[in-house]
Each structure stands twice: as structure tokens, then as C-alpha cells.
Amino acid sequence: MPFGEQPAYLRVASDLRKKISDGSLPPHARLPSQARIREEYGVSDTVALEARKVLMAEGLVEGRSGSGTYVREVPSARRVARTGHWTMEECTPFRQEQSDERVRGTWESRSEREEASHETAERLFIEPGDTVMRTRYVFSVEGEPVMLSTSWEPLALTGRTPVMLPEEGPLGGRGVVERMAAIDLVVDNVTEEVASRAGRAEEMAELGGVPGHAVLVVARTYFAGKRAVETADVVVPADRFKLAYHLPVR
Structure with a gap:
């Protein structure tokens, strides 16, 4: 294959992708069958099949059992705002994950003790097997789940204190900054690392x-x-959301 020339299946996928993008194949429209692609583009069955697989892997189309393959309706990416300002003002779990004041949401949570994994221990600067409080959150906007979060706090710091359970006690439902201040720990810095991976089932x-x-x-x-006081993994679908950062310059 000459340098720079795309394989046939990618050329077919590119043309179909363009038709989806410009509305020639609108959401919920049926994707041309494998036989139709073969005839229209003059390619083999294998090429037609691989082109369809590319579009499916990109999330542009979806298969429906016994019916065929259809164009997915992909919503415009919603904004998940992050910020360099971490205060106690309206510092709820939802607000600490979504700092855009225009967005109002709710959350459900569940906390339980567990032994720290090697990864969690490394992030909290504790020993593997040390006891932590793990809390799982599901955040929703207008009833639609939009974000997941799993946090871990070392019980060596919070155990037998009023803030041991993030969602119970006098400061239940408040953010990490305010809860830690109640046990004389002043949160003054935060780190974030952003990566992508395949979503788990x-x-x-x-x-x-x-x-x-x-x-x-x-x-x-x-x-x-x-001293690390809390670490968390925040998960959002990459095709529906984008992360927006506003960081102060000193």
C-alpha cells in the first residue's frame, strides 16, 4: 500500500462517518446493509464488515438484535467544570465534583470499610491492608445519572470521629474540605490526573x-x-461529557 493511503475499510468507514455527521444518515436511521455497502463502494464482504465494525467501535452506530445496525443519537458533550478554588462554600459532594454553579444535581451513596489495595495505599501514602472508608457515589442531573465517584479515606485519620462516615453525622453530605477542617486538618492542595479507558460493564x-x-x-x-486525606476516582462517559478546568495563575 502506498505511503499515506488508507486501507479500503477505513475509506468506507470515513465516508459513512461523514454521512452520519452531515445528517445524510440521521440518528435512528438504519445503516446500509453489508451487501449494500459492498455494492455501493465496490468492496468485498470483509471490507464492508470491517467498516461497520469501525463505526460500531466509535459508538456512532449500534446493533439491534434481529433488526440491523442503526445510527446512534449522540448528545452534545455536557460540561463538567473543575476548578483550582477549593473552599467550604456550598461544598457538597456534588459541588466538589462539578464546580459549575449553573448545574444542580443530586447523589446517592454507600459507604463501607475495606482494606486498602496497593493502588489506594500508594495514593494515600499508607500501607496496603490498612483500613479505609470507601464511599461509592452516583451523581445525577435532572434524574439522569451523569457521573460516578469512588472515594477512599484512611480510618487512621477519621476513625472514631464525627466525620468517619462521609454521608452521616453532623457534617454528613458536606465536602472533604469542611469535614476535614472539623478534625483540625486544613486541606490546602489537591492533585488530579486525567486518563481514559474502556468503561466497565x-x-x-x-x-x-x-x-x-x-x-x-x-x-x-x-x-x-x-498528608493525603482522601483520594477518589471520578468517572464520566467520554462521549457525553468534557472536562473544563479553571485554574488560578499565581
């Missing part, structure tokens, strides 16, 4: 997506000085 079931489609994962850790 259980995650996509909660978020209403397709297993294997890409998600963005924000690995966030709160610090009081050099």
Missing part, C-alpha cells in the same frame, strides 16, 4: 452507556500539607 449499566465505550477517569487526591 457495571459502570456503564449505572450510567446508561455501552460497555467498552471510553470513559474519562479523574484520579483526585486531597492533601492537608503533605
Whole structure:
């Protein structure tokens, strides 16, 4: 194949993708059959099949059992705002994950003790097997699940204190900054690492997506000085959301 020339299946996928983009193949329209693609583009069955697989892997089309393959309705990416300002003002779990004041949401959660995995221990600067409080959140906007979060807090810091359970007690439902201040830990810095990976089946079931489609994962850790007080993984579907950062310049 000459340098720079695309394989036939990618050329076919590119043309079909363009038709989806410009509305020639609108949402819910049936994708041309494998035989139709073969005839229209003058390619083999194998090429036609691989082109369809590309579009399916990109999340542009979906198969319906016994019916065929259809163009998916992909919503415009919604904004998940992150910020460099971490205060106690209206610092709820939803607000600490979505700092856009225009967005109002709700959450459900569940907390339980567990032994820290090697990864969690490394992020919290504790020993593997140390006891942590794990809390799983499902965040929703207008009744639609939009974001997942799993947080871990070392019980060596919060155990037997009023803030041991993030969603119970006098400061239940408040953010990490305010809760830690109640036990004399001043949160003054936070780190975030953003990566992408395939969405796991259980995650996509909660978020209403397709297993294997890409998600963005924000690995966030709160610090009081050099002491890690909480670490969390925030998961959002990459095809429905974008992360927006507003960071102060000193």
C-alpha cells in the first residue's frame, strides 16, 4: 500500500462517518446493509464488515438484535467544570465534583470499610491492608445519572470521629474540605490526573452507556500539607461529557 493511503475499510468507514455527521444518515436511521455497502463502494464482504465494525467501535452506530445496525443519537458533550478554588462554600459532594454553579444535581451513596489495595495505599501514602472508608457515589442531573465517584479515606485519620462516615453525622453530605477542617486538618492542595479507558460493564449499566465505550477517569487526591486525606476516582462517559478546568495563575 502506498505511503499515506488508507486501507479500503477505513475509506468506507470515513465516508459513512461523514454521512452520519452531515445528517445524510440521521440518528435512528438504519445503516446500509453489508451487501449494500459492498455494492455501493465496490468492496468485498470483509471490507464492508470491517467498516461497520469501525463505526460500531466509535459508538456512532449500534446493533439491534434481529433488526440491523442503526445510527446512534449522540448528545452534545455536557460540561463538567473543575476548578483550582477549593473552599467550604456550598461544598457538597456534588459541588466538589462539578464546580459549575449553573448545574444542580443530586447523589446517592454507600459507604463501607475495606482494606486498602496497593493502588489506594500508594495514593494515600499508607500501607496496603490498612483500613479505609470507601464511599461509592452516583451523581445525577435532572434524574439522569451523569457521573460516578469512588472515594477512599484512611480510618487512621477519621476513625472514631464525627466525620468517619462521609454521608452521616453532623457534617454528613458536606465536602472533604469542611469535614476535614472539623478534625483540625486544613486541606490546602489537591492533585488530579486525567486518563481514559474502556468503561466497565457495571459502570456503564449505572450510567446508561455501552460497555467498552471510553470513559474519562479523574484520579483526585486531597492533601492537608503533605498528608493525603482522601483520594477518589471520578468517572464520566467520554462521549457525553468534557472536562473544563479553571485554574488560578499565581
